[in-house]
Amino acid sequence: MAAVRARGLRLSAARRLVLEALFAADGPVGAEGIASGLDGRLPSSDLASVYRNLETLEALGLVRHVHLGHGPGRYALSGSSGLEYVVCERCGEHVALAPEALDGVRDAVREACGYRARFSHLPLAGVCPACAAEED
């Protein structure tokens, strides 16, 4: 929250609540989940304000959002983690990995088409081992 003040933004109750929800969440959460106070565990707030604050915080680089398949976008603090995601398109489960875990993939991508791959906004999609076993 010091970071919020440092950039000249006000630390209002609604803003603090967004930050607290993201901090308390165990993974990326939807705006609806934040507005509901993580389903009652925290005071709830207005959905439009949540979206506005997420936008603001994302512009400051404190928050990121990821699209884990269809459905609403999910938001997370970018500060500490910088995590990247992998989703299974069959069962929908996702795993969060430290960027280093995917450096081998990044190298392969660079070799294949020259891009610098990033999996924090659009996750790496595929079929998880469990689903792959069922498919065969």
Added chain:
Amino acid sequence: MAAVRARGLRLSAARRLVLEALFAADGPVGAEGIASGLDGRLPSSDLASVYRNLETLEALGLVRHVHLGHGPGRYALSGSSGLEYVVCERCGEHVALAPEALDGVRDAVREACGYRARFSHLPLAGVCPACAAEED
């Protein structure tokens, strides 16, 4: 279109138009683009019917859709190509590649987390060489 008949579906004008638009397009197109007849080059049709037909054709395995970043989904014939996509999250440009071109990436993904990677629905995201040069 033979494939459509083969599965017991009727080949109506609206349905044919969706197929023709996808065939005439040079890449994945949005539903709006199909409904507008690729901006006038073909007769236009009703947006709701376009969505319904895309859904039907996708269920038959004739059509696929890909999410190239924010904005509406894009649809393409799956028949001939089976292409996979790579998008630049900075400039928005995308490239379509034959699956084999990304087999090295698939191997790296399997090694990193056991998943069977697929880039036809959620593209491989990153920063393209041109944007990477500008960033540095």
Added chain:
DNA sequence: ATACTTGCAAATGATTTGCCAGTGT
């Protein structure tokens, strides 16, 4: 003939915006 399809309108889900009253600094 009759089920599958369409076209139009209205509903939905996610997100954004307008506006004015409220509040952090």
Added chain:
DNA sequence: ACACTGGCAAATCATTTGCAAGTAT
């Protein structure tokens, strides 16, 4: 004080659904 924010309602965008009329087979 004053600009930055919040809350509420209404607007927007992409997509889906209800339903009566139309049509492919």
